[in-house]
Amino acid sequence: MRARFAGCLVAAAVVVGLLSAAARPTAGQAPGTPPYRAPRTLDGKPDLGGIWQVLNTASWNIQAHNAAEGVPAGLGVVEGNVIPYQPAAAAKKQENFEKRLTEDPLRKCFLAGVPRITYMPFPLQIVQTPTHVGIAYEYNHASRLIYTNGTDHSGVDDFWMGDSRGHWEGETLVVDVTGFNDKTWFDQAGNFHSDALHVIERYTRTGADIISYEATIEDPKVFTRPWKMSMPLYRRQEKNIRLLDYVCLEFREPHVSIDELVKTRK
């Protein structure tokens, strides 16, 4: 009886780890306070619309890290601060770290992947309909369409940003993302994954101007168990806020300046 109970505990721990977000009270919320109920869209779903941005250093390193030149220090966004690499993968991560200034896919202006695109230090804009949640990202003009129309994954398995299918669980938009290639990283510190990556994102409004964002990471080729990162997305408060441009290739490609030509003609 006792041994059996212990075995159940291991299994339960995994399940609880994955599901606890819904039950766990919001940080700073007094016990017993009912959870925040977000304003609704016309079809009755929590309204995630708006321009949001993280305020953290996860794009440099999702784990706790001290400052380095050009890199602000951060407490990390990985729960428990441990990424459970398999031994060979841990060595690969170290190699990535050493070569990060040339080998980080972002150095080549490639798409950032999911969830990394979420915590780039740039704003993102969510537009929501009953059938789609579109996310426009300032960084590199990237975008995603999350299908909330009940459709299943497309089966395509070579996407930089994955194939995203969402559904609502109470206050939370749960997005199942599969179909990744193995070419994106989680951060500039070389944390990586294989093409077996499976990401489960959870977007939950926990206040008028906050979305709690969680991403559970599964990749049996690279990690020994699923692990999770979490962070708030803050609503940008500026009245005239809009996404601007950070087009990475713009700074690598030569241009003819028509403005200059017109000036010099005068």
Add this chain to the structure above:
Amino acid sequence: MRNRLPASMRVVACVISGMSLAPVLAVAQTKVPAAPPSAGKPYTVPRTPWGDPDIQGTYKNVSMFPLEARAPLPPEGAPPAPSGSKRVDAGAGPEHWYEVPMGGTTPMVVDPPDRRVPYQPWARALNTEINKHQGENPEVKIKREYLDHRVRCLPAGSPRVTTPCAYCGYQILQGPGFVAFFYEWNHLYQVVPLDGSPHPDPGIQLWMGDARGHWEGNTLVVDVANFNDKTWVARGAAIHTSAMHIVERYTPVDRNTIDYRVTVEDPAVFTRPWTMAFPAFERYPAGTELYEYACAEGNAIDETVFGVTTKKEPK
């Protein structure tokens, strides 16, 4: 259901489209231009729950159209060159872009009446020069800064993102106060607020411009400013300055088709405002989804255009 090409082909297409449009379009486009909306009973545009005309859906291009007439043409409405010819003849200069295998010969420019972009002479000359650098003339050593920004995987800009191109799908989403365009090509987007808010400071320059919209009847009217000076108005190198200002009009003409009309102003480059008009969006079969278009991630222009071998993809 998902009748599109695999993502891996997209990357190839991105490169090919700059070099030779014909083989790509043979795959991507299968339809000749839609006839003008039938003169019968007018189309009743469905409404969103909050009362806006509902133009949501997934769309593709109707057809390819050349930017302008190769020589002055009779005004809009007069019959253009005979249809059915496989290719418009080739040649150096701007015309080589008009090797369009399908759809058409009807230029997108509808005003001025001669169907030609009203460039100032210096701009016409520069435009012609730039067009010699698009990879089809082996005599020309291509200047990288002249090579189509789109082939270099830079954002297409507006209105070019709406002009027909290979592997261009469009997802339109609407909510109270906005119309959002998600473009398949190079994962671009334009979220258009409908709240009457003004453009940002003129010093702000954006690849896609700053778009602010409103409805006039069934037509979505979008005023776009805050451009940079690095994009072309359309394929065929219609250069412009950062002072360009455009007004776009999207009109659903039947359940499956959205007509597009755009007026372009830039006194530094053109002698007068000018207008393009064409059926832009044709609804995909239900259930069609856009694919990811990764462009820079697989671009081979360094090899195919400049002969430089690079290994771009990390492994």
